[in-house]
Amino acid sequence: xxxxxxxxxxLDIQNVSKIYHVPxxxxxxxxxxxxxxxxxxxxxxxxxxxxxxxxxxxxxTTLARIMLGLTPPTHGEVLYRGKQVSExxxxxxxxxxxxxQPIFQDxxxxxxxxxxxxxxxxxxxxxxxxxxxxxEAFSLKAEALRAVDLRPEDVIGRxxxxxxxxxxxxxxxxxxxxLRPKIIIADEPVSMIDVAVRMLFLNTLLDFRDKYxxxxxxxxxDLATAYYMGGPMLVLCFGRVVESGDIEQLLNKPSHPYTQxxxxxxxxxxxxxxxxxxxxxxxxxRPLTHEGNKCVYVQRCPHAMSICSTKRPPQFMxxxxxxxxxxxxxxxxxxxxxxxxxx
Amino acid sequence: xxxxxxxxxKRQGTGDVQTLMEIKxxxxxxxxTRGNAKAVDGVDxxxxxxxxxxxxxxxxxxxTTLARGILGLTKLPGxxxxxxxxxxxxxxxxxxxxxxxxxxPAREIxxxxxxxxxxxxxxxxxxxxxxxxxxxxxLDAIYEHSDMSKEAARARMxxxxxxxxxxPTVARMYPHELSGGMKQRVTIAAxxxLKPGLIIADEPTTALDVNVQQVILQELKDIxxxxxxxxxxxxxxxxxxxxxxxxxxxxxxxVMVEVSPVIETFKEPLHPYTQGLLSSxxxxxGDRSRMMGIPGNxxxxxxxxSGCRFHPRCPKVMEICREQHPPLLEVTPGRLxxxxxxxxxxxxxxxxxxxxx
Numbered sequence: 200x201x202x203x204x205x206x207x208x209x210l211d212i213q214n215v216s217k218i219y220h221v222p223x224x225x226x227x228x229x230x231x232x233x234x235x236x237x238x239x240x241x242x243x244x245x246x247x248x249x250x251x252x253x254x255x256x257x258x259x260t261t262l263a264r265i266m267l268g269l270t271p272p273t274h275g276e277v278l279y280r281g282k283q284v285s286e287x288x289x290x291x292x293x294x295x296x297x298x299x300q301p302i303f304q305d306x307x308x309x310x311x312x313x314x315x316x317x318x319x320x321x322x323x324x325x326x327x328x329x330x331x332x333x334x335e336a337f338s339l340k341a342e343a344l345r346a347v348d349l350r351p352e353d354v355i356g357r358x359x360x361x362x363x364x365x366x367x368x369x370x371x372x373x374x375x376x377x378l379r380p381k382i383i384i385a386d387e388p389v390s391m392i393d394v395a396v397r398m399l400f401l402n403t404l405l406d407f408r409d410k411y412x413x414x415x416x417x418x419x420x421d422l423a424t425a426y427y428m429g430g431p432m433l434v435l436c437f438g439r440v441v442e443s444g445d446i447e448q449l450l451n452k453p454s455h456p457y458t459q460x461x462x463x464x465x466x467x468x469x470x471x472x473x474x475x476x477x478x479x480x481x482x483x484x485r486p487l488t489h490e491g492n493k494c495v496y497v498q499r500c501p502h503a504m505s506i507c508s509t510k511r512p513p514q515f516m517x518x519x520x521x522x523x524x525x526x527x528x529x530x531x532x533x534x535x536x537x538x539x540x541x542x
Numbered sequence: 543x544x545x546x547x548x549x550x551x552k553r554q555g556t557g558d559v560q561t562l563m564e565i566k567x568x569x570x571x572x573x574x575t576r577g578n579a580k581a582v583d584g585v586d587x588x589x590x591x592x593x594x595x596x597x598x599x600x601x602x603x604x605x606t607t608l609a610r611g612i613l614g615l616t617k618l619p620g621x622x623x624x625x626x627x628x629x630x631x632x633x634x635x636x637x638x639x640x641x642x643x644x645x646x647p648a649r650e651i652x653x654x655x656x657x658x659x660x661x662x663x664x665x666x667x668x669x670x671x672x673x674x675x676x677x678x679x680x681l682d683a684i685y686e687h688s689d690m691s692k693e694a695a696r697a698r699m700x701x702x703x704x705x706x707x708x709x710p711t712v713a714r715m716y717p718h719e720l721s722g723g724m725k726q727r728v729t730i731a732a733x734x735x736l737k738p739g740l741i742i743a744d745e746p747t748t749a750l751d752v753n754v755q756q757v758i759l760q761e762l763k764d765i766x767x768x769x770x771x772x773x774x775x776x777x778x779x780x781x782x783x784x785x786x787x788x789x790x791x792x793x794x795x796x797v798m799v800e801v802s803p804v805i806e807t808f809k810e811p812l813h814p815y816t817q818g819l820l821s822s823x824x825x826x827x828g829d830r831s832r833m834m835g836i837p838g839n840x841x842x843x844x845x846x847x848s849g850c851r852f853h854p855r856c857p858k859v860m861e862i863c864r865e866q867h868p869p870l871l872e873v874t875p876g877r878l879x880x881x882x883x884x885x886x887x888x889x890x891x892x893x894x895x896x897x898x899x
Contacts, residue, residue, distance in 0.1 A: 254751035398835030427824035
C-alpha cells in the first residue's frame with residue numbers, strides 16, 4: 200500500500216486477480232473472478248496485523264492461497280521481497296516458505312490422526328535444521344509451546360483427538376513460532392474454536408506481533424474479532440476490496456454501502472441495543488459472470504445509481520489512508536492515485 | 543392418547559398455565575466403551591409459553607443432546623437415563639394438560655412432532671434431500687403429521703413460503719438451486735407449516751453470513767411473535783442471544799448453570815462461567831484491552847470433575863466447590879444460578895410466571 204520498493208515490505212501483491220471457469224451445461228463459457236484486482240502489502244517493521252473481512256464466497260481463502268504461493272494468480276504479481284514468488288529459485292523459495300507461514304481454519308484437519316501432535320513440531324525442526332541435538336530440539340519445542348500459553352507436558356506425546364480445537368490451533372502457532380517467520384497468514388483461525396478459548400489464540404497472535412515482530416494477515420468473517428486485533432482492515436466483497444483503511448476509520452465512518460450493511464447486521468452483545476430496523480438485504484447469489492465494468496455490489500445496494508452498472512468504481516479517498524470503492528463519493532472525495540505498475 | 547402414557551396433570555390458576563414445558567432432572571447419557579458419557583446430566587428447566595428461550599454454552603456442553611432429547615430424538619448409543627420432559631398443551635384459558643415426552647410411545651410422539659413441537663436441526667441447509675423438489679419435502683412433512691387434504695396442504699405450503707419471504711417458484715426447485723440462506727428459510731417454512739406450539743432451532747444460522755443471519759433471525763422472531771409460539775434457540779453465539787432471547791439458559795458440562803432474563807444476564811452475570819463467557823466476546827467500538835477468555839479446557843463428559851464441574855477453571859473457586867455439586871437455586875426473583883457463591887434460603891422452589899416475567 201505504501202511504496203513497494205520499501206525494504207520493509209515482505210509480501211506484496213499487486214493487482215492480483217484469479218479467474219475461474221465455471222462449468223455450465225451450455226456451450227457458453229462463463230467466468231467468475233474469485234479475486235478481482237486486489238493489491239495488498241505486508242510489512243516487517245513495524246509489525247502489524249492486517250484484517251481481511253468478507254462473507255463466504257468473497258474470495259478470502261483464494262487470496263490467502265495466492266499469498267502463500269499455493270495458487271498462481273491469473274493476473275497480477277505476488278512479490279516476496281521484490282521478487283516474483285512463481286519465479287523464486289530454490290533458495291529463495293525455501294526462504295519464502297520459512298518466512299511466510301499459514302494457519303488454517305480447521306484445527307484438526309491439518310494433523311494426521313495417527314501421529315502425535317508434536318510430530319508437526321519435530322518435522323519442522325528437522326526439515327529446517329533448527330536443532331543440533333535431541334535435547335536442544337526438546338527445549339525448542341517446550342519453549343515454543345510455552346510461548347503460546349500451553350504447558351508442554353499437556354501437549355507433548357498427545358494425539359490430535361486428545362486435544363481441544365483451541366489447543367490444536369495453538370500448537371500450530373507454536374510450530375510457526377519455531378521458524379520465527381516474518382508473516383503469518385491465518386485463514387479463519389478462530390471460527391472453529393470455542394468462544395471462551397478464542398481469546399487465548401488471538402492474544403497469542405498479538406504477542407507475536409509485539410514480542411517477535413511478526414506481522415499477520417488475519418482473515419475472518421467476524422468484524423468483532425478484527426476490531427479486537429486492531430490495525431488496518433480490508434473489506435472484501437465478491438472478490439474486490441470495497442473499502443480499506445484503519446479499522447477505527449472504517450468503523451467510525453463506514454463509507455461503502457456493503458460495509459454499512461455488514462456493520463448493521465452484526466448482532467451486538469447487548470440485549471438493550473437490539474436491531475431497530477429491518478434488514479433490507481436481498482439475498483442474492485454472487486453474480487456468476489465476471490463483469491468488469493460495473494460495481495459488484497450493485498444488485499444488493501440500496502443506493503445503486505445508473506453509473507454503478509456501467510462503470511467500475513475507482514477507489515475514492517475518504518480521508519488519509521481510508522478508501523472506498525463507491526461512486527457515492529465521487530463528488531466529495533478525490534480518486535486515489537494508483538502508483539504506476541512496475542514492469 | 544392412552545391414559546397410561548400420559549402424566550395427566552391438570553393445573554389450576556392462570557399462572558401455571560403459562561408453563562409450556564417442564565424438564566425435571568433430565569439425564570441423557572451415551573454408552574461408550576469407556577463408560578457412560580453423561581452429555582446431559584441433571585437439567586431442570588421450565589419453558590414459558592410465547593417466550594424466546596436462548597440456550598447457550600460451548601461445544602460439547604450438551605446443548606444439542608438436550609434439544610434432541612426433549613423431542614424424543616435420542617438415538618443409540620444415547621439413552622435417557624432418567625428424568626421427565628413434560629409438555630403442556632393448553633386446553634382452555636385456565637387449564638393445560640401435560641404429557642411426558644420421554645415415556646410416550648413412539649406412535650404418539652410422532653403425532654406430537656411437527657404438530658406441537660417442530661425442530662430446525664443443526665446445519666439445516668444440509669437436511670434437505672438433494673434429489674427431491676422443495677414442495678415435496680414440505681408436503682411430505684405436512685401429510686405425515688396431519689390429515690390435511692392435498693389442496694389445503696399445498697395452500698398451507700405456499701403460505702409458509704411466503705411467510706419466510708420466498709417466491710412460490712421456489713417450490714418447484716431443488717435444494718442445489720437455492721443459496722444457503724434460502725435453504726435455511728425452507729426449513730423454517732417446513733417447521734412452521736403445522737402451526738406448532740414450540741419450535742426448537744439448533745444453531746440455525748451458524749454457517750451463514752451475517753447479512754443473511756440478520757434476515758433469518760428477524761424472520762424467525764416475527765413468526766414466533768405473530769404465531770404466538772415458543773422458540774427455543776440454541777447457539778453458542780452470545781450476541782445472537784442478546785438479539786433474540788427473552789430468557790436464556792447457560793449450560794456447562796451437561797447442567798444448567800444460570801437461567802435468567804437475557805437483559806440481566808448481560809448486565810450482571812452471576813455465575814463465574816457466564817462472566818467468563820461474556821468477557822470473551824469482543825465488542826465493536828468497545829474497550830480494546832486484552833480479554834482473557836476462560837483458561838483451561840472443557841471437561842470430558844466421561845468424567846466430569848467432582849463437585850461443581852466448573853471448579854477446575856473457576857477463578858473464584860472455594861473449598862466447597864471441589865466437594866459439593868451446587869444446586870440450581872433462585873437467588874433473586876426470576877434468576878437461577880448453580881454456584882456456591884450464592885447460597886440462598888429459597889431452596890429449589892420453582893419460580894412462578896409472575897416472577898419470571
